[in-house]
Amino acid sequence: MNTDPIQLHKQYMVNTYAPNLLLTRGQGCRVWDSTGRSYLDFLGGIAVTQVGHCHPKLVSAIQKQAATLMHVSNLYYNENAPRLAAKLVEKFGVPGRVFFCNSGAEANEGLIKLARLWGHPTGRYEIVSMRNSFHGRTLAAITATGQPKYQKGFEPLPTGFVYADYNDLESVKAALSHKTVAILVEAVQGEGGVVPATPEFMKGLRALCDEKNLLLLCDEVQCGMGRTGTWFGFQSYGVQADACSLAKGLGGGIPIGAFVVGPKLSEVFQPGNHASTFGGNPVACAAALAVIDIMEKERLLENVKRMSELLHGELKKLAAKYPWMVEVRGRGLMVGVVLDRPAKEFEKALLAKGLITIATADRVIRMLPPLTLTSGDVREAVRILDEAAGQMIAG
Numbered sequence: 001m002n003t004d005p006i007q008l009h010k011q012y013m014v015n016t017y018a019p020n021l022l023l024t025r026g027q028g029c030r031v032w033d034s035t036g037r038s039y040l041d042f043l044g045g046i047a048v049t050q051v052g053h054c055h056p057k058l059v060s061a062i063q064k065q066a067a068t069l070m071h072v073s074n075l076y077y078n079e080n081a082p083r084l085a086a087k088l089v090e091k092f093g094v095p096g097r098v099f100f101c102n103s104g105a106e107a108n109e110g111l112i113k114l115a116r117l118w119g120h121p122t123g124r125y126e127i128v129s130m131r132n133s134f135h136g137r138t139l140a141a142i143t144a145t146g147q148p149k150y151q152k153g154f155e156p157l158p159t160g161f162v163y164a165d166y167n168d169l170e171s172v173k174a175a176l177s178h179k180t181v182a183i184l185v186e187a188v189q190g191e192g193g194v195v196p197a198t199p200e201f202m203k204g205l206r207a208l209c210d211e212k213n214l215l216l217l218c219d220e221v222q223c224g225m226g227r228t229g230t231w232f233g234f235q236s237y238g239v240q241a242d243a244c245s246l247a248k249g250l251g252g253g254i255p256i257g258a259f260v261v262g263p264k265l266s267e268v269f270q271p272g273n274h275a276s277t278f279g280g281n282p283v284a285c286a287a288a289l290a291v292i293d294i295m296e297k298e299r300l301l302e303n304v305k306r307m308s309e310l311l312h313g314e315l316k317k318l319a320a321k322y323p324w325m326v327e328v329r330g331r332g333l334m335v336g337v338v339l340d341r342p343a344k345e346f347e348k349a350l351l352a353k354g355l356i357t358i359a360t361a362d363r364v365i366r367m368l369p370p371l372t373l374t375s376g377d378v379r380e381a382v383r384i385l386d387e388a389a390g391q392m393i394a395g
């Protein structure tokens with residue numbers, strides 16, 4: 001039998017991805033391919049490897065829990081899920097509760113069900129989400145996702161979703177009706193091209209939700225877990241979400257999702273309303289507890305601030321040198337370099353020189369490096385960007 005992973009992938013895996021390298025090992029901000037070549041990882045598994053690859057404390061927490069108790073179901077207590085819930089509520093900033101699941105889409109699906117159940121007594125169920133947003137790939141999540149390309153061919157879509165323009169409060173107001181129950185928003189749109197919300201927009205949404213008795217639901221799957229320099233993306237705007245979803249960076253590489261609800265929503269779900277077989281799995285929760293512990297002990301939020309200032313500054317210098325780099329934007333270590341042309345070719349040129357990034361929203365190079373990034377990593381990335389950019393011009 002053929003044992004080549006690439007051949008097996010091509011023959012046996014559902015054809016949803018088009019990967020181009022076989023990666024076999026990781027350490028810190030670096031990964032290695034099957035030929036032994038190393039790459040600087042500025043993709044971080046798409047905002048997942050928050051504390052870098054194979055952080056020894058994360059590895060040992062997973063190993064220890066896996067050798068002790070791997071799974072018990074939610075019919076029994078386990079030691080880790082409640083501890084992690086308490087930690088997340090502490091970071092969330094107001095009293096609340098946590099539900100654990102396995103992915104970002106599933107966390108958002110949970111928020112949607114939560115909003116509907118909360119609105120049910122008053123007959124409200126409609127959710128306003130933003131154009132160019134991304135909320136995941138389940139049917140409800142692609143419907144909340146304000147991008148037709150993710151919805152096409154999967155109709156009929158669930159009802160109860162309407163769209164507004166991001167960073168346009170008037171557009172959100174115009175989308176409201178007597179059926180509206182919640183507004184769903186990313187503090188920084190990731191997939192949509194690394195677009196931060198304006199402070200006026202986030203503050204305006206909070207005020208609107210207070211005025212109309214709506215829920216402010218924040219999708220923190222990508223911009224949460226310290227990525228933008230605060231534990232949750234909405235916190236850097238000085239607003240409080242009524243509930244938020246998490247996944248990606250939460251487990252540092254182990255699959256885990258969650259949603260956190262504040263006081264208004266703490267008692268909405270009751271036994272029987274919602275569940276997930278793997279939710280709160282002791283190994284996944286041990287990983288997330290280790291990620292939070294590492295982030296605290298290594299003061300990674302401060303590192304995000306320092307490294308993002310350095311990275312944004314250096315990228316702006318490059319943008320001044322290469323006129324086809326039209327903008328550098330983002331928050332913390334969620335960074336977008338906007339080009340005046342499709343970004344795929346530049347992404348490939350960077351990969352060929354050993355820097356992993358991702359082209360998104362057609363013209364944007366998106367960077368989501370581990371929060372353990374060092375100034376040496378930043379300088380190496382900038383050198384590769386400069387070299388690749390120079391050759392793009394020459395070519």
Ligand SMILES: *Cc1c(COP(=O)(O)O)cnc(C)c1O
Binds near residue numbers: 105
């Ligand atoms: C990636 C992402 C999701 C979906 O997460 P999955 O774990 O792939 O289901 C949802 N929302 C945002 C903002 C994301 O970036």
